[in-house]
Amino acid sequence: MSRIDTLVLATRNPKKVPELRAILADAGLDVEVRGLDGYPDAPEVAETEPTFTGNALLKARAITAHTGLPAVADDSGLRVDELNGMPGVLSARWSGRFGTESGDRDSANLVLVLDQLADTPPQRRGAEFVCAAALVLPTGEEHVVEGVLRGSLIAEPRGANGFGYDPIFVPEGETRTTAEMTPEEKNAVSHRGTAFRALARKVRDLG
Amino acid sequence: MSRIDTLVLATRNPKKVPELRAILADAGLDVEVRGLDGYPDAPEVAETEPTFTGNALLKARAITAHTGLPAVADDSGLRVDELNGMPGVLSARWSGRFGTESGDRDSANLVLVLDQLADTPPQRRGAEFVCAAALVLPTGEEHVVEGVLRGSLIAEPRGANGFGYDPIFVPEGETRTTAEMTPEEKNAVSHRGTAFRALARKVRDLG
Numbered sequence: 001m002s003r004i005d006t007l008v009l010a011t012r013n014p015k016k017v018p019e020l021r022a023i024l025a026d027a028g029l030d031v032e033v034r035g036l037d038g039y040p041d042a043p044e045v046a047e048t049e050p051t052f053t054g055n056a057l058l059k060a061r062a063i064t065a066h067t068g069l070p071a072v073a074d075d076s077g078l079r080v081d082e083l084n085g086m087p088g089v090l091s092a093r094w095s096g097r098f099g100t101e102s103g104d105r106d107s108a109n110l111v112l113v114l115d116q117l118a119d120t121p122p123q124r125r126g127a128e129f130v131c132a133a134a135l136v137l138p139t140g141e142e143h144v145v146e147g148v149l150r151g152s153l154i155a156e157p158r159g160a161n162g163f164g165y166d167p168i169f170v171p172e173g174e175t176r177t178t179a180e181m182t183p184e185e186k187n188a189v190s191h192r193g194t195a196f197r198a199l200a201r202k203v204r205d206l207g
Numbered sequence: 208m209s210r211i212d213t214l215v216l217a218t219r220n221p222k223k224v225p226e227l228r229a230i231l232a233d234a235g236l237d238v239e240v241r242g243l244d245g246y247p248d249a250p251e252v253a254e255t256e257p258t259f260t261g262n263a264l265l266k267a268r269a270i271t272a273h274t275g276l277p278a279v280a281d282d283s284g285l286r287v288d289e290l291n292g293m294p295g296v297l298s299a300r301w302s303g304r305f306g307t308e309s310g311d312r313d314s315a316n317l318v319l320v321l322d323q324l325a326d327t328p329p330q331r332r333g334a335e336f337v338c339a340a341a342l343v344l345p346t347g348e349e350h351v352v353e354g355v356l357r358g359s360l361i362a363e364p365r366g367a368n369g370f371g372y373d374p375i376f377v378p379e380g381e382t383r384t385t386a387e388m389t390p391e392e393k394n395a396v397s398h399r400g401t402a403f404r405a406l407a408r409k410v411r412d413l414g
Contacts, residue, residue: 046326047326048326048327050289050331082257083291083293084290084291084292084293084295085291086290086291086293088291090323093322093323093325094323095305095319096318096319096321096322096323096325097318097319097322098302098305098315098319108305111303111304112302112303112304112305114303115300115303115304116297116300116301116303118300118303119253119254119255120255124257
């Protein structure tokens with residue numbers, strides 16, 4: 001029997017709960033996964049840390065403190081080589097007020113990165129998606145794992161799946177963008193999938 | 208007598224020529240400085256290199272090749288610690304199409320940096336202005352010098368002098384922004400002033 005029988009995932013996105021549930025089941029674990037739906041008073045945690053790991057820990061600690069249960073939280077983003085690893089932790093708000101004013105923040109972030117790389121030739125357009133996933137136990141024990149997907153950025157968006165920077169990101173060894181892959185194909189290789197599978201192994205090792 | 212008696216400064220900004228002229232005179236040098244006004248067919252060089260040094264050399268080489276005279280060119284920008292040294296060489300076009308569309312690119316670049324640092328506390332708001340100045344001789348001899356001004360970024364723009372990011376940049380040991388300093392005060396400490404004074408010493412040493 002696993003030391004952990006219930007996990008709270010720090011998300012209000014209802015799609016993410018079954019995703020983690022499936023990954024834990026694939027790892028042979030019988031763990032109940034809850035989202036924040038049952039915790040309407042759970043704190044909203046601002047992602048103010050300069051690293052993905054810092055933000056994931058910040059969120060997981062807050063949810064463990066609030067619920068008294070083991071909590072999992074993640075933070076993800078795109079590191080662009082030519083931008084010295086930015087947008088990084090700012091991926092979701094890279095275009096600032098321009099994204100807010102445009103009403104489509106994902107598109108604004110994406111076109112801003114494309115404009116910033118306008119003079120950058122293909123051989124310098126390397127990038128990686130990164131996800132840090134943190135597990136915090138009520139005992140104070142903390143674990144963080146990271147998943148990385150290397151690739152490069154194309155100049156014209158392609159594909160309608162995924163979100164964020166997916167339409168311009170082509171993983172290494174692929175010809176399609178992650179927005180042209182099915183959700184299953186993307187999960188099998190993605191930074192988030194890799195991080196959560198590593199986290200599942202961590203949960204199992206704690207058993 | 209100096210080996211160099213005429214220099215072409217790779218700029219179409221008429222204010223920059225007397226500035227370099229004065230710096231060379233202060234260094235005790237009798238050198239004629241020309242801008243690109245007399246060279247209407249001089250090539251426009253795109254700043255496609257990932258470093259200030261690379262861009263300054265690119266421009267100086269092109270002007271030396273075109274004029275047959277020693278040429279000086281510079282490239283400058285703002286490196287923000289929290290943005291891993293960006294906007295860097297992209298300082299003038301950081302906001303991409305949002306700056307172009309807004310009609311005031313300087314302001315758009317500045318507010319974008321402010322928005323990207325919205326959650327960054329004062330102790331993490333370090334930044335530096337950097338200027339690389341290159342001197343290329345018709346013989347192929349090349350020299351590059353760099354000037355740096357360390358400081359930090361405030362959250363509310365102040366001052367009407369200068370341009371670009373000046374209204375949010377406070378040099379180390381100062382309380383005013385570089386947009387609140389007179390042009391003379393700014394030149395005495397600025398990245399550009401430092402780089403051009405170092406270049407003047409280089410010209411003198413070649414004499």
